[in-house]
Amino acid sequence: MPMSKLKESLDFPRPLTTVDGVVFAIRDDALHVLLVQRAAGEGEPFPGSWALPGGFVDTVRDNSLEACAIRKLKEKTGVVSPYLEQLGSWGSATRDPRGWSATHAYFALLPAVPTRDQHAADAEWFAVTAGRVKPKLAFDHGDILQAAIQRLRSKVEYTSxxxxxxxxxxxxxxxxxxxxxxxxxxxxxxxxxxxxxxxxxxxxxxxxxxxxxxxxxxxxxxxxxxxxxxxxxxxxxx
Amino acid sequence: MPMSKLKESLDFPRPLTTVDGVVFAIRDDALHVLLVQRAAGEGEPFPGSWALPGGFVDTVRDNSLEACAIRKLKEKTGVVSPYLEQLGSWGSATRDPRGWSATHAYFALLPAVPTRDQHAADAEWFAVTAGRVKPKLAFDHGDILQAAIQRLRSKVEYTSxxxxxxxxxxxxxxxxxxxxxxxxxxxxxxxxxxxxxxxxxxxxxxxxxxxxxxxxxxxxxxxxxxxxxxxxxxxxxx
DNA sequence: CTAATTAAGTTGGACAGTACAACTAAGTGT
DNA sequence: ACACTTAGTTGTACTGTCCAACTTAATTAG
Incomplete structure (x- = not known):
């Protein structure tokens, strides 16, 4: 294979590629979304902030974006969501302090589960009130959540x-x-x-x-x- | 800055990141889509095939995914589309022979322009008949086009x-x-x-x-x- | 035991927007 | 003058929502 040509076209900086999930469920007669708290280590962006569950695409383990989303949601919730839909992607030079990054956002709907906790230790359900959630989210996850809520609402108007x-x-x-x-x-x-x-x-x-x-x-x-x-x-x- | 920690979390293979556009216009009483022919050089995937206009995100020139889409569409059509909407993203280990790749697809609507050609030399309009286009497209661009047509149709049912x-x-x-x-x-x-x-x-x-x-x-x-x-x-x- | 209370589920008339089809209006061509 | 074509309107039927009142089936209070 002619590496000279190949190298020429592929040897440039690549953006970071991540997947994030917006997981909705009804709890206590209110819409809730699942958030995780970011680690506080050095070099970690937004340490301690709440964020959407997600992370980097693993080019070895993940065969596709959707497989990556399913894997990450399973890690956080322990279940496979009965409904998973791609929400969109957000990418820019500034959204992640570590560099040019693009995230692929998915949104999932879970059936109401008994109050019994069925998620990872660092994950927590937050009520969505007035179209918002209490904590300020890391990265542009606030925007992504807004888009997810809007998409959910608009689809509920004319779907099941x-x-x-x-x-x-x-x-x-x-x-x-x-x-x-x-x-x-x-x-x-x-x-x-x-x-x-x-x-x-x-x-x-x-x-x-x-x-x-x-x-x-x-x-x-x-x-x-x-x-x-x-x-x-x-x-x-x- | 603690490079050790930073390096540890970011030093892994990154997927290729591209943006593709599905540009629709009405020509000769039919829906058309703009396609480009891929170069035939060595190491080029799908040489000579027709594909959606697009390409790699340039982390220096492009501040965001949307800016990248606008830039690429302007290069191909010479105009700024009056309507640009994100369609979704497609990413997998196998869609591009050069490696794990994720593309962010946008779809654009252009006003019917006079038959006067207003696009790059390697770009051409193709009629969409029976929800398809004649040539077999490169990569998974056939799937992306299908999704774009479906989205366009479903939105036309209840929008302007x-x-x-x-x-x-x-x-x-x-x-x-x-x-x-x-x-x-x-x-x-x-x-x-x-x-x-x-x-x-x-x-x-x-x-x-x-x-x-x-x-x-x-x-x-x-x-x-x-x-x-x-x-x-x-x-x-x- | 009876009546009040509550939520489930039904019924009927008003209304809005579409379906279908016939109609009128305004131009050209012969 | 008349046929032809497309623009635009009108009227009746139908569908599904809106609104409000009603019936039904259970529990609870007296």
Missing amino acids: LPAYLMPQEFTLPDLQRVYEIVLDRVLEKSAFRARMLAADLIEPLARMRKGPNRPAQLYRLKKAKSPVYFARTFNPPG | LPAYLMPQEFTLPDLQRVYEIVLDRVLEKSAFRARMLAADLIEPLARMRKGPNRPAQLYRLKKAKSPVYFARTFNPPG
């Missing part, structure tokens, strides 16, 4: 994404509540129910959810369902 | 994106035709007109488009308009 935030069994009022938490506004009960039931997305179970009042029908997601798009658009074909 | 594909002055039937070209299906005339006129997106000019039949009202985009979203969603607030 919240289904991935639900436990295995849930009621329609449960599901509506999750929509309302993410969108931060109340929805019409009858229109919501009609829409969900028409979507062929969920199926009723034989059991009901007992409570101090009228029991609610339990549902579960139908198998192998990708998100449903509710788009009311120009002449829906067919 | 086609406005960025129009010349400065156009008629409502012109605009409807562009929607129909991208979506590859016919739209209802009266509903389309009502929707566009209600969107506060365009304004009529004093002149009409003359033709061999009834003249059509000319319009232009209102100043500084970001794309309009037509989303009919849950209880539109307000």
